[in-house]
Amino acid sequence: MKQKIIFLSITIFFALTGCKNKNENHADHDSGTYYTCPMHPSVRSNKLGSCPVCNMSLIKVEKQSSKEHTQHKGNFITIEKKQQQLAGIKTDTVKFQTIIPASTILGKVNIDEELVTTISSRVKGRIDKLYIKTSGEYIQKGNPVYAIYSEQLFADEKEFIALSKKRRDNIENELLNNLFLASKNKLLLWGLTEKQIDELEENKSASQQIIFYAQTEGYVTEILVKEGVYVDVGALLIKLTKLNQVWIDAQVYSNEIEKINNSNSFQIFSETYPDETYTGHLVFSNPSLEDNSKTLLLRLRVDNQKNKLIPGMMVYINLKRESKLVLAIPKSALLLSEKMKIVWVLMHDNTFEQRMIETGEEGRFWIEVLSKLQEGEIVVTEGSYLINSEFILKSGVKQKHQH
Numbered sequence: 504m505k506q507k508i509i510f511l512s513i514t515i516f517f518a519l520t521g522c523k524n525k526n527e528n529h530a531d532h533d534s535g536t537y538y539t540c541p542m543h544p545s546v547r548s549n550k551l552g553s554c555p556v557c558n559m560s561l562i563k564v565e566k567q568s569s570k571e572h573t574q575h576k577g578n579f580i581t582i583e584k585k586q587q588q589l590a591g592i593k594t595d596t597v598k599f600q601t602i603i604p605a606s607t608i609l610g611k612v613n614i615d616e617e618l619v620t621t622i623s624s625r626v627k628g629r630i631d632k633l634y635i636k637t638s639g640e641y642i643q644k645g646n647p648v649y650a651i652y653s654e655q656l657f658a659d660e661k662e663f664i665a666l667s668k669k670r671r672d673n674i675e676n677e678l679l680n681n682l683f684l685a686s687k688n689k690l691l692l693w694g695l696t697e698k699q700i701d702e703l704e705e706n707k708s709a710s711q712q713i714i715f716y717a718q719t720e721g722y723v724t725e726i727l728v729k730e731g732v733y734v735d736v737g738a739l740l741i742k743l744t745k746l747n748q749v750w751i752d753a754q755v756y757s758n759e760i761e762k763i764n765n766s767n768s769f770q771i772f773s774e775t776y777p778d779e780t781y782t783g784h785l786v787f788s789n790p791s792l793e794d795n796s797k798t799l800l801l802r803l804r805v806d807n808q809k810n811k812l813i814p815g816m817m818v819y820i821n822l823k824r825e826s827k828l829v830l831a832i833p834k835s836a837l838l839l840s841e842k843m844k845i846v847w848v849l850m851h852d853n854t855f856e857q858r859m860i861e862t863g864e865e866g867r868f869w870i871e872v873l874s875k876l877q878e879g880e881i882v883v884t885e886g887s888y889l890i891n892s893e894f895i896l897k898s899g900v901k902q903k904h905q906h
Contacts, residue, residue, distance in 0.1 A: 538563055562896070578857040579850070580894045587853075592886035594849055597876045600831040602866030603770075608801075608820040610753035610771070612812045614744050615804065620719050622741040624734045625694035628653030631712050633730050635723055635741060642743055644720045649728075649740060650712050656693055660709035662686055667704045721745045746810045751783055753820055754798040769803055770821040772867070773812070781805050781812070783820065821867065831869040836882040837862070838891060846876070847883040847890050855883065855890055 538561035540546040540554035552561050582590075624630075632650040635642060642648065663686040670676070670683045690700050694715055703709070721743035728740045751771060771781040783803030803820070805812060812818070837860075838845040848856045863871035876882070883890060 536563065578894075580855055580857075580890065580897065581853050582855065582890065582893065583853055587886075590886045590889045592890070593884050594881045595833050595836065595884045597830065597832055597872065597878055597880045597882060599828055599878065600866075600869045601826050601828050602831060602864060602869050602871065603821075603826045608753045608755055610751040610801075610803070610818050610820045612814050612816040612818060613750045613752050614724065614746075614814050615748050615750050618721075618748060619724070619742060619744045620721060621739050622648055622717065622719075622743070624651065624736060624738045624740055625715060626651060626653040626656045626713075627734070627736050628656065629733050630728055630730055630740075633726070633728070635726065638723050638725060640723045642717045642720055642723060642741075644717055646717045647714050648717050650714045651734075652711055653713065656713055657709055657711055659686070659689055659693065660703060660713075663690060663700070663703065664707050664709060668707070719743070746812070746814075747806070747808050749805055749807045749812050749814065750786070751803040751805055751818060751820065753801045753803075755801050756798055770867070771803070771805060771818050772821075773816060773818045775816065776811055779811060781807070827864065829864065829871040830876070830878060831866075831871050832876065832882050833884045834865070834868060834870045836884045836887065837870060838887050840891070845887075845891070847887050848876070849881040849883065857891075857894065 538548045538551055540557065540559055540561055546554050546556060546561070548561055551563070553559065554561060582592075628651045630649055631652055634647045634649060663683075666679065666683045666686050670679045673679050687700060690703075691697075695703075695713065696716060699713075722745070723741060723743050725742040726740075727742070728734060728738070734740070767784065769783040769785070771783045772779065783805045785801070786804045787800070787802035789800035832846065836846050838847075843859050844862055846858055846860055848858055850856050858875045860875045861873040863873050865871070
């Protein structure tokens with residue numbers, strides 16, 4: 504009898520406990536409160552923690568009231584005017600636009616080697632001083648470049664001074680005049696300027712250190728000599744180039760080269776100067792593949808009068824093709840989410856609808872729309888990500904797919 508009483512007591516205890524747990528679980532389920540990831544709404548947890556996908560902190564989602572539920576029923580969400588202003592939401596109209604479909608290629612700005620010039624030693628001697636010591640400096644025509652000690656040039660200077668003195672005393676002597684002019688021409692051939700020769704004649708003193716001045720201008724790309732080094736006639740000292748014209752080098756796949764060769768001009772723009780558009784002309788297309796690669800070298804020449812395209816800068820190259828009139832939206836209106844293309848459409852003052860669209864050709868700023876939008880509708884161009892995040896937080900579920 505005692506055993507029966509004990510067994511009955513245990514049975515009643517477990518029955519009551521199971522009923523309590525069932526009621527608690529049901530209460531949690533009915534509460535509608537859970538934790539989810541803003542970036543991965545499919546992740547749900549009944550306690551605070553981190554997302555197992557992206558490691559972001561989970562956020563709490565409360566059960567929606569009937570009023571809140573109507574704010575995001577289906578793929579709609581209502582955002583008050585004040586919230587729109589705080590979020591910086593901007594819109595534009597779906598309309599027909601003439602766009603130039605373009606294939607974008609990444610390119611690199613390089614020096615136009617046809618504009619590269621060199622400064623070389625005019626005489627044999629020792630480089631006593633360099634006035635240009637770092638690459639990137641700009642040399643203007645007439646700027647001092649280097650000073651050199653040259654025994655030959657020093658001797659020719661003294662010869663010129665001596666002939667100048669004799670000529671002054673015998674101005675009518677034709678032979679002295681011819682020798683004086685020959686001596687002066689020799690100094691000019693060495694690279695001295697008229698001003699230097701006039702000062703030499705006036706001071707009547709030869710200088711052991713002669714300064715040579717730039718006969719051209721440009722940016723220094725390479726310095727090939729150091730102070731104190733002896734050089735021969737014609738030794739390369741400095742390389743420089745102009746940047747009013749540059750090359751754009753790009754790598755393209757062999758299956759793209761045919762349509763590129765048939766094009767005369769290309770659009771070029773950079774992220775540094777998004778409002779500046781340049782025109783490039785094809786100057787070279789490598790007939791053979793690059794080593795260890797399946798690509799070909801493409802070279803364009805670009806006018807760069809403002810010197811904004813700097814060697815080493817990365818730019819984008821668009822192959823110009825025939826323009827076409829299409830129904831389009833600004834590219835900034837498009838959101839990419841899990842291989843879907845999403846736009847938010849303004850339905851009323853405060854109501855936005857999420858739509859999955861299909862797109863076609865792309866231009867620089869506009870993209871063709873193939874479905875789900877009509878001319879005259881208004882799409883969000885700035886603030887779309889904020890609307891999307893708000894929609895996910897309020898609904899707590901993934902966006903509905905539209906078929």
